[in-house]
Amino acid sequence: MARKRRRFSSEHKERVARMVVDDGLEVSVVCRDQDLGETAVRRWVDQLNVLDLWDLWDTHFPLTCGKPVGRLAQGHPL
Template sequence: MTRLRRSFTAEFKLEAASLVLDQGYSVPEASRSLDVGETILRRWVQQLQSERTGTTPIGKALTSEQQKIQELEARINRLEREKAILKKATALLMADELERSR
């Protein structure tokens, strides 16, 4: 029998980790009450702690500030790729124009 993999929203993860960090629940208590595994809850707690210290996570962020940072970083990366493409295109056009003028 195959077990379906559950997925959780960022809001759920944030609330679950907040139970442990802000409301004083232990990880086992919170995991039982939310029906999630202790390991994944510990991972969410660690991620929330690191996000609160300003570290941008590799995966999807939990806090809205870190989500905004990830969106802006993705936009910067896209713009830098577009800029590189335009530089290459300009160089090719200039080389072509130089060949024509000879």
């Protein structure tokens, strides 16, 4: 019998991903302990890494007064 699709809050996904990223636990261990699939947890870890990179970027290269600068100011795409 197939398992019913489950939904998780953003907070839960981040908590699980931080177990891997911050605590250094193996994905397989987290999946077993939390009864989750490896594909989902790996996706959440990837998404967390992208968000952490954006936070790092904003810290070092903030936008001036919230206005685009450089190429963005000229209407060029990223």
